[in-house]
Amino acid sequence: MSESKPKFLMCICTGQCPGFSKLNLWELINMIRGELDVEYAIVHPQLCVEDGDRFLKDYIKPGVKYIIGACDPTMQRKMFKDAMAEVGANFDSQVIPLDLRNMETEQAFQKVKETVEALNK
């Protein structure tokens, strides 16, 4: 039975990527975990490289919903689906990938909020 609330992962692309320069990471993550109906909200520096793969394999569980705030959704699928498949999870049915680049903090928060509310309906 899948846990009810989705889990939020923020991938911040090392923190150096200009795509996230307008976003206040710590303000965003505290807004999400403080105000939205998520199980919790965590930050990973770079899911798309080796240690990101190892993290995903260690962390992801089948049947659980994840919202991943990061880069382009098609890129996310390409980069994460194999690691997830290795542990019996399915990117397409379990992950809602959100592109939060080039957004102010409030704008990114609204996008996550709408996604969580749609999921929890």
Place this chain on the structure above:
Amino acid sequence: MVRDRSTYTGLPRSRINWFPRIDKSKCKPQECGFHCLNFCPFKVFSRVDGVAVVAQPYECNVGDESCRFQCPFGAISFPTREELRKTLRSLREELNSNAK
């Protein structure tokens, strides 16, 4: 980097009722040596007439309860996370509707 503490995630800090409460019946500062006061980096607590008081409530870091675990007598309490969530949500909605 000194952060502006008058707001919390864009919300006015003075409108967020998040700060410690001290149960006077449990508080024994002479025995613990004012643990809370020595621990809190935001100077929320003060010593007044030999007892610990919450002197600067709105300097408290929203969502932070670490001082509660410091008190050897369990004299410190905070609002629940659910109360905090409700406060933040309603303030956020108020802020967004004023902005429209």
